[in-house]
Amino acid sequence: MKSNADLLQGTLDLLVLHILSGGQQHGWGVAQALKDRSQDRLIVTQGSLYPALHRLEREGWIKSEWGLSDNNRRAKFYRLSPAGKRQLELETDRWRRYTAGVDLVLSGAPG
């Protein structure tokens, strides 16, 4: 049974950046936000989420800081950097262009 693993590829960065564009959030919270807002369509596992966050930070698109979560637990909070804001715009465009392309193919006469 095929999951969404392959579809997620190339979209996760965009999604995470978008979530963080509204304010700081810790990793677990990002995953929850994605699940909730997509109405359970987008489920991101820890094995994807944390490496993704580290990758984004390595690229300089997000910055992290330790703090306390609402539940009073130690958590690492991430926020968007100026470069991350630009990257978010880039990736949003890329996504829109790409889906437009797929839609053109899928809606066009087959054959």
Add this chain to the structure above:
Amino acid sequence: MKSNADLLQGTLDLLVLHILSGGQQHGWGVAQALKDRSQDRLIVTQGSLYPALHRLEREGWIKSEWGLSDNNRRAKFYRLSPAGKRQLELETDRWRRYTAGVDLVLSGAPG
């Protein structure tokens, strides 16, 4: 500079199956069709296309047969099998659900 490599991942099968749903076509023709119909948004390289076709055939979703192209050249023609038709429907649904999820996240209030 990021290409569409990662976005293509998980969509290529769907796109190829869709193209073939309208009748048989050879590999090169599939790539051309994708490029043309997407108005140059979807460019599939040979290194992705041929392995994908072999994969789909291995799964039993498409069948192949050697023949002659319009240009009088030796070419392998692929057509959708009944299982491929079902798979196309599955993957189309999967794609629609996924993009719906992404759109929910992207259009919702950030933060």
Add this chain to the structure above:
DNA sequence: AGAGACTTGTAGATTGTCGACATGAAGTCA
């Protein structure tokens, strides 16, 4: 004390695309 939810993280396996390369036939043009 124990259970369960919250929180971060890593390692190995798997998968899929890319770029580069190799091969060859058909048609065009000088």
Add this chain to the structure above:
DNA sequence: TGACTTCATGTCGACAATCTACAAGTCTCT
């Protein structure tokens, strides 16, 4: 005849990203 372009199929190694499974620790509630 020879050179070049387009059409057409294919493989190989590098690389990137996700998944599953595991490890570990904290806070709250019973």
